[in-house]
Amino acid sequence: MVEPAETKKLVLIIDDDESVRELLTFLIVKEGYRVECAVDGEDGYQKAERLKPDLILLDLMMPRYGGFEVLRQLQAGGLTRIPIVIVTGRYTDRSTADMIRQESNVVDFLEKPLKPNVLGATLERVLKSRAQGAA
Numbered sequence: 001m002v003e004p005a006e007t008k009k010l011v012l013i014i015d016d017d018e019s020v021r022e023l024l025t026f027l028i029v030k031e032g033y034r035v036e037c038a039v040d041g042e043d044g045y046q047k048a049e050r051l052k053p054d055l056i057l058l059d060l061m062m063p064r065y066g067g068f069e070v071l072r073q074l075q076a077g078g079l080t081r082i083p084i085v086i087v088t089g090r091y092t093d094r095s096t097a098d099m100i101r102q103e104s105n106v107v108d109f110l111e112k113p114l115k116p117n118v119l120g121a122t123l124e125r126v127l128k129s130r131a132q133g134a135a
Helices: 018-030 042-049 068-075 094-101 116-127
Strands: 009-012 034-038 057-058 084-088 104-109
Touching: 009 018, 009 042, 018 034, 018 116, 034 042, 034 084, 042 057, 057 068, 057 116, 068 084, 094 104, 104 116
Parallel strands: 009 034, 009 057, 057 084, 084 104
Antiparallel strands: none
16 A cells, blocks of 8 residues: 555755755655755755654755754754754764764764665664655
8 A cells, every 4th residue: 555645754855956955855755755855044944844844854064054054943943853864065073073963953964975775774763664665
């Protein structure tokens, strides 16, 4: 039996790089989840507020509103229950990565280029159950 689309868990991707958004969308849909995308932090925060996704994949380095600003807004806006996986292409030293992981809603930290199997395992672990219909 195929699960209705509206009951599948929703993942919000906030990343300014179109090719990254396309790749992540492909991988996440393949895992059996719904996806919404945002092109920058401001768009991402507005979509997070409106959609209340089950998980956010958040790029740190974006123009205008960066990932840190989005994190702060989500916390100030009462959206601290939405788990966030930080996805960054910038080398991050261990102390900075550990500091980011200390944020209340940050559940993981992944570096680009992402390995599909690592992303899949992270989605499954964070969302606690694999969506039906996943390959």
